Amino acid sequence: MSKKQYAFYPGCSSQKGASAANYTTSIGMMCDKLDIQLNEIPDWNCCGASIGYAEGGELPRLVLSARNLALAEQNLGGQDVVSGCPACWLATRESVERLHESQSLLAEANEALKEAGLVLKNETKARHMVEVLVEDIGFEGLKKPVVKPLGDLKFAGYVGCQTNRPFGIAGESFENPVYLDKMVEAVGAEAVKYDQKVTCCGGALAFSEPDKSQKQIRDIVESAYDHGADMIVTPCQLCQANVEIYQSEINKKQGTKFNMPVVYYSQLLTVAYGGSAKDAGLDGQLIRADKLEQIASK
Amino acid sequence: MSNANQQAVAKYKNNFLKEVEANVEEGHWVKMCMQCGVCAGSCPLGPHWEHSPQKIFMMIRAGKREEVLGSDSMWMCTSCYNCIVRCPRKLPITHIMHGLANYSHRLGLAPKGQPTREIAKLFWDNLVKTGRVNELKFSLAMYFKDGFGQGVKNAMAMQGIGLGLMKAGRLNPMEIFGGHVCKDKSGVQKMIAKAREIEDRRKSLA
Numbered sequence A: 001m002s003k004k005q006y007a008f009y010p011g012c013s014s015q016k017g018a019s020a021a022n023y024t025t026s027i028g029m030m031c032d033k034l035d036i037q038l039n040e041i042p043d044w045n046c047c048g049a050s051i052g053y054a055e056g057g058e059l060p061r062l063v064l065s066a067r068n069l070a071l072a073e074q075n076l077g078g079q080d081v082v083s084g085c086p087a088c089w090l091a092t093r094e095s096v097e098r099l100h101e102s103q104s105l106l107a108e109a110n111e112a113l114k115e116a117g118l119v120l121k122n123e124t125k126a127r128h129m130v131e132v133l134v135e136d137i138g139f140e141g142l143k144k145p146v147v148k149p150l151g152d153l154k155f156a157g158y159v160g161c162q163t164n165r166p167f168g169i170a171g172e173s174f175e176n177p178v179y180l181d182k183m184v185e186a187v188g189a190e191a192v193k194y195d196q197k198v199t200c201c202g203g204a205l206a207f208s209e210p211d212k213s214q215k216q217i218r219d220i221v222e223s224a225y226d227h228g229a230d231m232i233v234t235p236c237q238l239c240q241a242n243v244e245i246y247q248s249e250i251n252k253k254q255g256t257k258f259n260m261p262v263v264y265y266s267q268l269l270t271v272a273y274g275g276s277a278k279d280a281g282l283d284g285q286l287i288r289a290d291k292l293e294q295i296a297s298k
Numbered sequence B: 001m002s003n004a005n006q007q008a009v010a011k012y013k014n015n016f017l018k019e020v021e022a023n024v025e026e027g028h029w030v031k032m033c034m035q036c037g038v039c040a041g042s043c044p045l046g047p048h049w050e051h052s053p054q055k056i057f058m059m060i061r062a063g064k065r066e067e068v069l070g071s072d073s074m075w076m077c078t079s080c081y082n083c084i085v086r087c088p089r090k091l092p093i094t095h096i097m098h099g100l101a102n103y104s105h106r107l108g109l110a111p112k113g114q115p116t117r118e119i120a121k122l123f124w125d126n127l128v129k130t131g132r133v134n135e136l137k138f139s140l141a142m143y144f145k146d147g148f149g150q151g152v153k154n155a156m157a158m159q160g161i162g163l164g165l166m167k168a169g170r171l172n173p174m175e176i177f178g179g180h181v182c183k184d185k186s187g188v189q190k191m192i193a194k195a196r197e198i199e200d201r202r203k204s205l206a
């Protein structure tokens, strides 16, 4: 079978030594097993993230994505741009759409791109890694490489905001998307009922408004406990980082005893596909996912 | 009052809606709001919004320029996109909130010391330097934004987490000496500067 090829946009937090470095590790192994080839966009830049708006305004933010898209067109023509990071995906896809809607904005973007020696035709699709899995591989396809079904493990599928809204994955409902639960089931584990599935973790405001955001995070973790989950699983870097990192803070301030691992879907898949704890980036957890590590080492 | 602000006041006189339509990202949508109130219940940090998005749209039409642009409310937006998918009129509310925050920030009317405003600026400055965000320098800048003493306190409070991330290979202490950069850093910088110049000209912010 020939490999499916995509232009890969890792994004800042997925670089080596950055906060989601372990996510990238697991994506690598997962894609190998699924015959997906990710070709990194050469010299890609930051997408501006959601928080870039305040200083960046509109056009400077759009051209950040425009440069990545132009580099993909030039070097990896015809391949969809794929990112594992919801913020990167959202910024890129919003730019594609905004520049399609307005010829004058596209002209302005190209005027700025000229300074970096690039032109954008705007012919590329921007997609999230999860879309590739759900739409191009399919749930049946995701089951095929499974060699270690995750049997007894119970996951709270925490979808969060930005893979879900405003674009959504494969046309699913915004209030109750099921793709993540179906992925959990595809690797033989149980997706528990989870009422905080699409709650916002506070996003970038976890830094600037810690107390307000930690209330969100507390609800997200508490509900996972209430529904008997062993771990939370998520498709989003910021969700992962916020929900994992701040549990100790919340414990300190509010006397809770949270110790709930928060992993990526790609880590589940990697382990189920026979990868080691290291292949799955499980050495990168602040709260170790012991039960998943045990399966990986079997 | 900043120069750009004085000019905007003179140019749009009492027509704040027109000013928003011309100068705020996706501002031309504001007049489409039918005041149904659905968005007002959608924000995760809702209790901390002095004025909900619905109310902000009403205030724009009522010409309440100072109250809107000086408000802390837009800065409470977590970019959760709840509002966008729920609005029956399909207003891109998230982007309008971001656009209003950006406009008030650039005019110098946004609340001083507003924490999200501060970190958003740090974030952007960090990314413009190399084309990619350096998480260590960004965190340090964040901790020290209120001066050295407070910075040490903030950094100490988060020390355990920082060490944990380092051990887990998710925060690289060597980034202080450079870290990830775009090869064509200068091209990226020139491109951003050009984009800003074009936008500022269009919105009379220059």
Ligand code: SF4
Pocket: B032, B033, B034, B035, B036, B037, B038, B039, B040, B053, B054, B057, B086, B087, B088, B089, B090, B091, B093
């Ligand atoms: S949901 Fe839409 S139409 Fe309703 S008040 Fe909010 S912006 Fe206006």
Ligand code: SF4
Pocket: B042, B043, B044, B045, B053, B076, B077, B078, B079, B080, B081, B082, B083, B084, B093, B094, B097
């Ligand atoms: S995106 Fe912003 S304005 Fe919209 S519901 Fe979320 S916090 Fe409120």
